[in-house]
Amino acid sequence: MSQPRPITEGSTAHRVYRYVPWAIFAFIAITAPFWAAHTPAFSIGESTLTFSLGNLNHAVAYMVGVLGLGILVGYNGQISLGNSFFMGVGGYVTATLVTDDGWSFLATLVVVLPVCFVIGMLIGLPALRIKGLYLALTTLGLAAVFPSIVRMEQLRDRTGGANGKRIESDLDAPGWVPIEPIGDFLSSIPLVGEWAYGEGVSGREADAVWVYLLLAALTAAAFWVARNLIYSRPGRSIIAIRDNETGAAVNGVNVPMTKTLTFGFSAMLGGLSGTMYAMAIGFVAPDVFGINLAIFLIVGLVVGGVGTLSGAIIGGIVIVFVPVWSAQIESVPGVPERFLRGPTGLFILGVLLIVLTFFLPGGIVYGMRKIRARFVQIVPDRQVAGDDVVVATGDATGGKMSRHGGKTALDVDDDPTLPDDDPHEEQAKRILDRDDGAESAPVSAPAQQTNQGETT
Amino acid sequence: MELFLARLFDGLSSGATYAVIAVALVLIYKATTLINFAQGELAMLGSFFAYILAIEQGIPLYLAIVLAMLLSAVLAAGIERVLIRPFDPADHLPLVIITLGLFLVINAVAGMIWGFDPRSFPRMFPEGDVWSMGIARLRWYTVGTMATVLVLLVLLTLLLKKTKIGLAFRAVSSNLESSGLVGVRAGPTLQFGWMLATAVGTLAGALFVADPFRQLDPTWAQRVLIFAAAAAVLGGLDSLWGALAGGIILGLVESMVVGYVDWIPNQMGLAAAVVAIIIVLVIRPNGLFGSKAVERV
Known part of the structure; x- marks a missing residue:
C-alpha cells in the first residue's frame, strides 16, 4: 500500500477535495426524486x-x-x-391535527416539536437515576407500550384504534415550484438525461417529488441543527458526559440538565421524524411504531455509525430498503423458496446488526473514513499553523482543563492562539483533529474497545 | 368475592409464567450483569422445539420438553461462545446491540420456518379445575405452573448452593476478577449460566403456551419479555426468589388493577408493567430482594 497522498489544508486541492463531494452529494440528493419517480428497477x-x-x-x-x-x-x-415512541407521538399528532382539525402538515410541527420535547424531558428525568441497561430496558418497555396506548377506546376518535388512521389531506405541489420544468431539464441532459431521469415528471409524480423536497428540506434543517449542537459548547458537554460522567461534572458540566435536555432534543427529532413519516406515507397505524421500529432505529444507527451524524442518512436508507428489497427477492440459489416468503428483512437486519458490531463497530461511515485515510491525508499548512487554532480537546479528554489561556477546553470556540512552546504536539493534535474531525472520535471510542476486550 | 377469587387465580397463573422467564433473565444477569433482550425470543424458540418434538416427532410431551431444554441449552452455549464472550462485559452498548440482533434473527428465523399461524400447544396439566366457586376457578394449569416454578426454584437454589459448578457460578457473579485468581475459569462458567438460563427459558415458554387460553406463534414472547423484565426488576435483578415474588405481584397487579379500576382499559397491563419498572428503578433500584449495588467513581 502506497503512502496516502498529503493534501495541504487551505490549498486549492483541499478545497476541491472538500467541496466537490459535497456538491455531488447535494446534486444526487436533489435529483434523486426525479430519478425514483418512475420507479427504476434492477434485476438480480x-x-x-x-x-x-x-x-x-x-x-x-x-x-x-x-x-x-x-x-x-x-x-x-x-x-x-x-425513540419509536416519540415518532409515534409525532406521527399520530400530525395525523389527527391534519385530518380532524384541518391543519397543514408543516403547521403541526408547532405542536409536535414542543410536545415531544416536553415528553422527552419528562422521560429523561427518571433516566437520571436509571442508567445503562436499565434505561435500555425501560425505554424498550415504552416502545412496546405505544401501540396499546393508541388502541385505547378513549382515544379511538382521534387515533382510529387498531385499524390505524388515514390522513385525508394531500400534499400537492404548489404552482410556484417549477418541478415539471426541472424534470424536463434533467431528462434533456445529453447522453445520460433520458436514461436516468426518463420522460420527466407530471401530475401525481410531481406531487410525490414535492413531498420529497419538503422532507429533504426538513431533514437538512434537522442535520444542520444537530451538527451545530454537537459542535458547540453544549455539544461538547454532551460528549463529555458520555466519555466520563464524573469528569464532566467535575469540570462544571451541569450533568442532570444536559442529560435531560439531550433526551428532550432527541425526542423532538423523533417527533419530527414521525411527522415526516405521516407526510411521506399518509397513514399511521399502531404497530408501525412498536418494538420493531425501536430496534430498527438501533439497526440504522449501528449500520450508519454510532457517534456519527452522517451515518443516519445511510441508516435510514438501510432500514427501509432492506426489508422492501428482501421481500422482492423471489429466489436465491440454494435457499428453499418458502424461507424467502417469511420475514427475511428482519433476518437480514438482525444479521447486519451482529456482523457490523463484530467487524465494523463504527458502522459504514467509519469504514469509509478508514478507506479514505488510505488515499489522502489532510495536513495543516505549516506557514499558517497556529493562526486559526481550534483544538477540540473536549472530545477526547472528556473536558480536561486546558492550561492554555486559562480557559477550559470546553471554551474552544474562542480559544486564543496557543503558545508556540510545543509545536510538535500541537501539529499532531491538529492532524488528528482535522483527519477525522470531532465527529469521528466517538465512533472509535466506545466501539473499538469492544473487539479488543477479549475476556477470559 | 367470586370475582375477587377469579382475578386472584388469573393473576397467580400469569404471574407464575412471568416469574419463570424472569428467573431466566435473573440467571443471566447474575452471571454477566447483562439483561438479555433475546431471552424472550429464546424461550419462544424453545417452546417451538418442544412443540415440534412432541407433535411432529411423537415424543411424549414431558420428555419432549426436557429434550427441548437440552437442545436450547446447546444452542445457548454456542451463542455465548461465539457472540457474547468476545465482548467486554463492562461495555453495555455492544452487548445490548448483539442481543437485539439476536432478537431480530431468532424472531425472523422462527417466522420463516414455522410461519405466523397460531398453533395450540398440547396440554401439560389435566384440564378442569382443582376447586371452583361460581366463576372463580382454580385450574389445574395454575396449580401445575405454580408447583413447577417452586420445584424449579428449589432445584436451582440447590444447584447454586450445593454443587461445585454452582459455587463457581456464584464466585464469578460476585467478582469476575477475584474468581479468576482462585482458579475459576470464567468463560465456561458464564457459558453454563447461559445454558441454564436458556433451558429455564424453554421450560417457561412451554409453560406459558401450555395455557389453554394461549396459542403458540413466533410473536408471543415480545409482550412477555417486558412483563418478565418488570418482574425481575421488581424482585431485584439478582434474586431468584425475588423474581418469583416479582412475577406474582405483577400478575396480581395486572389482573386486579385492570379488573377493578374502571378507567384503565384492558390493554394497559403492559403499561402497568412499564410504570412498575420505572417506579422501582427510581425509588428502589435494587428491587425488593436484590443485593445493594455499590458504585465506585
Missing part, C-alpha cells in the same frame, strides 16, 4: 428490485429518527430504545 437473477419514490420518502423520514437516536446514544451515551 429472477428477482426485480425496485427503487420507488414512496420508499425513498419513507427512508428520508426515518433518517431524522435515526439522527435523534444517534445524538442520545452515540453522543450522550444514554442507551435508549424508546
Whole structure:
C-alpha cells in the first residue's frame, strides 16, 4: 500500500477535495426524486428490485429518527430504545391535527416539536437515576407500550384504534415550484438525461417529488441543527458526559440538565421524524411504531455509525430498503423458496446488526473514513499553523482543563492562539483533529474497545 | 368475592409464567450483569422445539420438553461462545446491540420456518379445575405452573448452593476478577449460566403456551419479555426468589388493577408493567430482594 497522498489544508486541492463531494452529494440528493419517480428497477437473477419514490420518502423520514437516536446514544451515551415512541407521538399528532382539525402538515410541527420535547424531558428525568441497561430496558418497555396506548377506546376518535388512521389531506405541489420544468431539464441532459431521469415528471409524480423536497428540506434543517449542537459548547458537554460522567461534572458540566435536555432534543427529532413519516406515507397505524421500529432505529444507527451524524442518512436508507428489497427477492440459489416468503428483512437486519458490531463497530461511515485515510491525508499548512487554532480537546479528554489561556477546553470556540512552546504536539493534535474531525472520535471510542476486550 | 377469587387465580397463573422467564433473565444477569433482550425470543424458540418434538416427532410431551431444554441449552452455549464472550462485559452498548440482533434473527428465523399461524400447544396439566366457586376457578394449569416454578426454584437454589459448578457460578457473579485468581475459569462458567438460563427459558415458554387460553406463534414472547423484565426488576435483578415474588405481584397487579379500576382499559397491563419498572428503578433500584449495588467513581 502506497503512502496516502498529503493534501495541504487551505490549498486549492483541499478545497476541491472538500467541496466537490459535497456538491455531488447535494446534486444526487436533489435529483434523486426525479430519478425514483418512475420507479427504476434492477434485476438480480429472477428477482426485480425496485427503487420507488414512496420508499425513498419513507427512508428520508426515518433518517431524522435515526439522527435523534444517534445524538442520545452515540453522543450522550444514554442507551435508549424508546425513540419509536416519540415518532409515534409525532406521527399520530400530525395525523389527527391534519385530518380532524384541518391543519397543514408543516403547521403541526408547532405542536409536535414542543410536545415531544416536553415528553422527552419528562422521560429523561427518571433516566437520571436509571442508567445503562436499565434505561435500555425501560425505554424498550415504552416502545412496546405505544401501540396499546393508541388502541385505547378513549382515544379511538382521534387515533382510529387498531385499524390505524388515514390522513385525508394531500400534499400537492404548489404552482410556484417549477418541478415539471426541472424534470424536463434533467431528462434533456445529453447522453445520460433520458436514461436516468426518463420522460420527466407530471401530475401525481410531481406531487410525490414535492413531498420529497419538503422532507429533504426538513431533514437538512434537522442535520444542520444537530451538527451545530454537537459542535458547540453544549455539544461538547454532551460528549463529555458520555466519555466520563464524573469528569464532566467535575469540570462544571451541569450533568442532570444536559442529560435531560439531550433526551428532550432527541425526542423532538423523533417527533419530527414521525411527522415526516405521516407526510411521506399518509397513514399511521399502531404497530408501525412498536418494538420493531425501536430496534430498527438501533439497526440504522449501528449500520450508519454510532457517534456519527452522517451515518443516519445511510441508516435510514438501510432500514427501509432492506426489508422492501428482501421481500422482492423471489429466489436465491440454494435457499428453499418458502424461507424467502417469511420475514427475511428482519433476518437480514438482525444479521447486519451482529456482523457490523463484530467487524465494523463504527458502522459504514467509519469504514469509509478508514478507506479514505488510505488515499489522502489532510495536513495543516505549516506557514499558517497556529493562526486559526481550534483544538477540540473536549472530545477526547472528556473536558480536561486546558492550561492554555486559562480557559477550559470546553471554551474552544474562542480559544486564543496557543503558545508556540510545543509545536510538535500541537501539529499532531491538529492532524488528528482535522483527519477525522470531532465527529469521528466517538465512533472509535466506545466501539473499538469492544473487539479488543477479549475476556477470559 | 367470586370475582375477587377469579382475578386472584388469573393473576397467580400469569404471574407464575412471568416469574419463570424472569428467573431466566435473573440467571443471566447474575452471571454477566447483562439483561438479555433475546431471552424472550429464546424461550419462544424453545417452546417451538418442544412443540415440534412432541407433535411432529411423537415424543411424549414431558420428555419432549426436557429434550427441548437440552437442545436450547446447546444452542445457548454456542451463542455465548461465539457472540457474547468476545465482548467486554463492562461495555453495555455492544452487548445490548448483539442481543437485539439476536432478537431480530431468532424472531425472523422462527417466522420463516414455522410461519405466523397460531398453533395450540398440547396440554401439560389435566384440564378442569382443582376447586371452583361460581366463576372463580382454580385450574389445574395454575396449580401445575405454580408447583413447577417452586420445584424449579428449589432445584436451582440447590444447584447454586450445593454443587461445585454452582459455587463457581456464584464466585464469578460476585467478582469476575477475584474468581479468576482462585482458579475459576470464567468463560465456561458464564457459558453454563447461559445454558441454564436458556433451558429455564424453554421450560417457561412451554409453560406459558401450555395455557389453554394461549396459542403458540413466533410473536408471543415480545409482550412477555417486558412483563418478565418488570418482574425481575421488581424482585431485584439478582434474586431468584425475588423474581418469583416479582412475577406474582405483577400478575396480581395486572389482573386486579385492570379488573377493578374502571378507567384503565384492558390493554394497559403492559403499561402497568412499564410504570412498575420505572417506579422501582427510581425509588428502589435494587428491587425488593436484590443485593445493594455499590458504585465506585
